[in-house]
Amino acid sequence: VSTQYEPPPQPPTSGWAAGGLIFAGTAMTLGGIFQVINGIVAIADGDFFAKTRNYTFDLDVTAWGWIHLIIGLLVFVVGLGLFTQATWAGFAAIVVAMLSAIANFFFIPYYPIWSLVVIGLDIWVIWSLTRPGVIRT
Amino acid sequence: MSTRYDTPRGNEPSGWATGGVIFAGSILTLAGIFQVITGLVAIINDNFFVVSKNYTFDLDVTAWGWIHLIIGIIVFVVGLGLFTGAGWAAVGAIAIAMLSAIANFFFIPYYPIWSLVVIGLNVWVIWSLTRPGVLQD
Numbered sequence: 001v002s003t004q005y006e007p008p009p010q011p012p013t014s015g016w017a018a019g020g021l022i023f024a025g026t027a028m029t030l031g032g033i034f035q036v037i038n039g040i041v042a043i044a045d046g047d048f049f050a051k052t053r054n055y056t057f058d059l060d061v062t063a064w065g066w067i068h069l070i071i072g073l074l075v076f077v078v079g080l081g082l083f084t085q086a087t088w089a090g091f092a093a094i095v096v097a098m099l100s101a102i103a104n105f106f107f108i109p110y111y112p113i114w115s116l117v118v119i120g121l122d123i124w125v126i127w128s129l130t131r132p133g134v135i136r137t
Numbered sequence: 138m139s140t141r142y143d144t145p146r147g148n149e150p151s152g153w154a155t156g157g158v159i160f161a162g163s164i165l166t167l168a169g170i171f172q173v174i175t176g177l178v179a180i181i182n183d184n185f186f187v188v189s190k191n192y193t194f195d196l197d198v199t200a201w202g203w204i205h206l207i208i209g210i211i212v213f214v215v216g217l218g219l220f221t222g223a224g225w226a227a228v229g230a231i232a233i234a235m236l237s238a239i240a241n242f243f244f245i246p247y248y249p250i251w252s253l254v255v256i257g258l259n260v261w262v263i264w265s266l267t268r269p270g271v272l273q274d
Binding site for chain 1: 189190191192193194231235238239242243245246249253256260263264267268269270271272
């Protein structure tokens with residue numbers, strides 16, 4: 001009886017999994033580059049951004065720039081790591097993509113469109129990594 | 138019993154794969170034309186664009202126009218190349234789609250909507266080319 005509820009064996013390598021990983025890796029490296037560009041502009045030219053009044057999370061724009069630069073580099077590296085197909089990279093990618101989306105949500109008052117592009121890419125990455133069989137446990 | 142969990146056949150070229158390449162080829166040629174249009178406008182009428190103050194990557198609008206024109210033409214040609222079904226075309230398409238997306242991310246401060254359209258198409262192309270079985274290597 002107990003054998004009846006065994007989970008079905010996973011196929012050894014599925015094309016779906018490979019495809020999802022390649023997409024997520026490509027989109028993450030792209031999103032990482034985007035966020036690094038955003039960070040560089042924020043560090044180099046703070047005046048480029050909208051002055052927000054009374055924003056609760058109104059750190060200095062330069063400070064946000066460093067946050068974007070560091071998270072962007074992290075996203076880029078983890079994106080490359082996805083091409084190794086390692087399990088840790090898959091989980092790390094989801095965590096880092098969430099982190100990046102949150103940082104960009106905070107940054108929407110300063111420059112909405114750049115942030116929206118990166119958030120969209122982050123969500124797309126999370127979606128493609130959570131398709132069945134993409135991350136092998 | 139064992140046949141029930143047959144692994145999906147991933148090695149033979151599937152209709153999906155062919156469809157993905159045709160989609161990617163069509164969208165890339167379209168995105169290439171879009172980017173050429175942006176480039177032409179930037180070269181001919183600088184004043185059409187918003188002059189962003191203190192933008193770190195504030196090249197001359199004309200310079201950005203030439204960048205868009207050249208990348209747009211490459212995107213267009215690679216898009217046509219996808220219809221040949223060649224392996225180099227698919228890998229080249231992902232690379233050039235990333236390049237085009239990055240150039241347009243830089244250009245968002247000048248004219249966001251055109252850039253957003255092209256970035257969206259580029260990511261869609263990358264997605265469709267990374268579906269299983271599309272890239273034969």
